[in-house]
Amino acid sequence: MAKTKKPTTIDGYRSQFPGDVRAVLQDVRATIRRAAPDAEEVIGYQMPAFRQHGILVYFAAWKSHVGLYPPISGDPAIEKAVARYAGPKGNLQFPLAEPMPLALIERVVRLRVKQDTAKATAKRGKRSKATGKPGAPK
Secondary structure, three states: OOOOOOOOOHHHHHOOOOHHHHHHHHHHHHHHHHHOOOOEEEEEOOEEEEEOOOEEEEEEEOOOEEEEEOOOOOOHHHHHHHHHHEOOOOOEEEEOOOOOOHHHHHHHHHHHHHHHHHHHHHHHHHHHHHHOOOOOOO
């Protein structure tokens, strides 16, 4: 059995799937990009991911769903909206047999951007207090 090469880009990752799944992954990717225009595309844990200050989200195609990681918390309205998609560990599982809830994915990513920015700002603030120097400019 030939060993498949580990993907190093999101396009490389997508190329491993049939056309219909590739299209869904591209829609998810475009949705994430819209919600996080400043984020960088990376591969982590052999999955596509978007990183700003830290990882915003990972996403991956499985046999019957697209997974979105990590679990979502911090906004009760979004938590309620994603509840039907919650997997065993709280990660989201969007069935491939249903239309992809792109508007919901966009809301989730916007929340993650907000959380990531707040965490980075707090970290810079702590660093500047400890050293007496201003936080690094963005």
